[in-house]
Amino acid sequence: MTRRVVLLAHEGFPDRAKTAVGVLRYADVEVVAVLDREIAEVDDDARVSDYLDDVQDAPIVGRAADAPEFDALVVGIAPIGGGLDQSWRPDLQFALESGADLISGLHYFLSEDERLATLAAEHDADIWDVRQPPSDLTVADGVARDLDCEIVLSVGTDCSTGKMTVTRELYEAAVDRGLDAAFIPTGQTGIVIENWGIPIDRTISDFTAGAVERMLVERQDHDYLFVEGQGSITHPAYSTVTCGILHGAMPDQLVMCHVAGREAIHGYESFEIPNPATVANLYEQVAEPVAPTEIVAGSLNTRGLDEDDAQEALDTYEAQLRVPVADPVREGPDAILEAILE
Amino acid sequence: MTRRVVLLAHEGFPDRAKTAVGVLRYADVEVVAVLDREIAEVDDDARVSDYLDDVQDAPIVGRAADAPEFDALVVGIAPIGGGLDQSWRPDLQFALESGADLISGLHYFLSEDERLATLAAEHDADIWDVRQPPSDLTVADGVARDLDCEIVLSVGTDCSTGKMTVTRELYEAAVDRGLDAAFIPTGQTGIVIENWGIPIDRTISDFTAGAVERMLVERQDHDYLFVEGQGSITHPAYSTVTCGILHGAMPDQLVMCHVAGREAIHGYESFEIPNPATVANLYEQVAEPVAPTEIVAGSLNTRGLDEDDAQEALDTYEAQLRVPVADPVREGPDAILEAILE
Numbered sequence: 001m002t003r004r005v006v007l008l009a010h011e012g013f014p015d016r017a018k019t020a021v022g023v024l025r026y027a028d029v030e031v032v033a034v035l036d037r038e039i040a041e042v043d044d045d046a047r048v049s050d051y052l053d054d055v056q057d058a059p060i061v062g063r064a065a066d067a068p069e070f071d072a073l074v075v076g077i078a079p080i081g082g083g084l085d086q087s088w089r090p091d092l093q094f095a096l097e098s099g100a101d102l103i104s105g106l107h108y109f110l111s112e113d114e115r116l117a118t119l120a121a122e123h124d125a126d127i128w129d130v131r132q133p134p135s136d137l138t139v140a141d142g143v144a145r146d147l148d149c150e151i152v153l154s155v156g157t158d159c160s161t162g163k164m165t166v167t168r169e170l171y172e173a174a175v176d177r178g179l180d181a182a183f184i185p186t187g188q189t190g191i192v193i194e195n196w197g198i199p200i201d202r203t204i205s206d207f208t209a210g211a212v213e214r215m216l217v218e219r220q221d222h223d224y225l226f227v228e229g230q231g232s233i234t235h236p237a238y239s240t241v242t243c244g245i246l247h248g249a250m251p252d253q254l255v256m257c258h259v260a261g262r263e264a265i266h267g268y269e270s271f272e273i274p275n276p277a278t279v280a281n282l283y284e285q286v287a288e289p290v291a292p293t294e295i296v297a298g299s300l301n302t303r304g305l306d307e308d309d310a311q312e313a314l315d316t317y318e319a320q321l322r323v324p325v326a327d328p329v330r331e332g333p334d335a336i337l338e339a340i341l342e
Numbered sequence: 343m344t345r346r347v348v349l350l351a352h353e354g355f356p357d358r359a360k361t362a363v364g365v366l367r368y369a370d371v372e373v374v375a376v377l378d379r380e381i382a383e384v385d386d387d388a389r390v391s392d393y394l395d396d397v398q399d400a401p402i403v404g405r406a407a408d409a410p411e412f413d414a415l416v417v418g419i420a421p422i423g424g425g426l427d428q429s430w431r432p433d434l435q436f437a438l439e440s441g442a443d444l445i446s447g448l449h450y451f452l453s454e455d456e457r458l459a460t461l462a463a464e465h466d467a468d469i470w471d472v473r474q475p476p477s478d479l480t481v482a483d484g485v486a487r488d489l490d491c492e493i494v495l496s497v498g499t500d501c502s503t504g505k506m507t508v509t510r511e512l513y514e515a516a517v518d519r520g521l522d523a524a525f526i527p528t529g530q531t532g533i534v535i536e537n538w539g540i541p542i543d544r545t546i547s548d549f550t551a552g553a554v555e556r557m558l559v560e561r562q563d564h565d566y567l568f569v570e571g572q573g574s575i576t577h578p579a580y581s582t583v584t585c586g587i588l589h590g591a592m593p594d595q596l597v598m599c600h601v602a603g604r605e606a607i608h609g610y611e612s613f614e615i616p617n618p619a620t621v622a623n624l625y626e627q628v629a630e631p632v633a634p635t636e637i638v639a640g641s642l643n644t645r646g647l648d649e650d651d652a653q654e655a656l657d658t659y660e661a662q663l664r665v666p667v668a669d670p671v672r673e674g675p676d677a678i679l680e681a682i683l684e
Binding site: 080081082107138139140141142200201202203204205206208209210233234235236237238239240241242243244247248250268270271272273274278279282285286288289290291 | 422423424449480481482483484542543544545546547548550551552575576577578579580581582583584585586589590592610612613614615616620621624627628630631632633
């Protein structure tokens, strides 16, 4: 039986609700409602389809108590810092009191929150903190480059540039073509979708590359491994994670992700994003001493642009990167996949 | 009263005993013995001075029970992976049974070892796991570049290239000149010496840059901050940490560290070290989008070379980097400090 899921995305849907959108688009669950009190307050008939195409539809409501019956509540937004917004407590508590599970990718572990843990125990509900990494991680052996798989990693000019999306689209398109592929999730959204994976941004920095390597070694029986990237090598706070994934995964190919028109790091607006070609080159140079690789394609998020503007943005991006590019949501991932399979 | 310390360095002294050597050279303690059973077995009169100049002298003995009375045992070696070598247990237990404290930079926390924790409680001894980071770390705000201090970071071609040493020497030389300087420790040795600091390689990768930033903000009342670097941007396992420090510290100046003659990553011998000039350039390029910086001097470890060979190695290094270089142990840090103050 498909699980019935509520996605918490208060004041963030859809633009700042990566996990919610990822679940709507890719996970094998039935989303019965999205919680966004800001949207629900002004439109009590709001639906996901008012905001997004090509994902499953669901009503948008203001609180968990207004949602149809559900089996799990997924925290579908990832605020900077990963703390718990205290105003979410009524929804979390309602879920547990209804016997529904909580699934959270917050840095703050809900299972260690005394009030929530007590409620979960009382109502026989589970709390799954997706960002809790295995306790037995260790340093990388430096072996990913020796695996007999084609390893493809998504990298970007910033956070939230579509790395999870393009990686997921490429994986699904590869499987549709009959290729033997696996998706390697490194963040909360991918892990929620796949029901497997290590939250790389939560690993001890000495073990970050080793954690990525471990996932690849576990899935080395596949021909293609599509690794979900994180952050950006040019990000003032999150480059640590990006560098660990790049050197831990030792990818054969990179897909470079960018958002059309974005000129500064999201949330760190005083940090300019260089020309995407400069960033692309930097990834290749950082990879070079450990495991040489190359940017083979570009993924551009053109959401919000009309057809003409999107095409212009894609043309510009292709001219910058000098490799095939596409918007994997607007156009599908085929052009990117072709470049990878060449 | 100066603390009397025993340094555990079995089968590692002095070459693979960074922490032991750092304590001998810089810490304000009295080292009463170094433990290295391999050395003690073949020479029961062995002393530190047989191996190292310019550090405090002490006998080298085979086990803690053979050492003069002491107040603390410091685990002075940092094995790859940071586990506990079970053969060290008799020494650790003897120390605790004598009422001496344990100070350890291992990833494996001695304070969480049931047997050792019980012994410590029984004998009123403390266990300080230097690698346990604060529990309230968070993401970087990206503010280090705005601090009104000159921030100097040591970077390297590999682990164990003398980053702690040159940083420490520069700090001490700066203070000797009457400058208002602070040393920012990021690893176990520096933290043991300073009795303060955050073990950066043990922080959650999302918070690594933030942890560095926090230390700089805390010490921003000084004119010069000398930040101890870690790992290498070209290291297959530890580049994660290096990148986090580089972007978290946003240094004004870099000092590039290398070991004369080293051609492959220590412990990862199939990974070649590029020309130091290539690595130096890579640091500048990775820093550029976040906070531009430049290599202003080079630090070369020439230990084991005779005077002529050392000079030749220094000349080569200077020709590669095109900045002033020195071996801060053999020659002192003055040439490097001059380049920084210019």
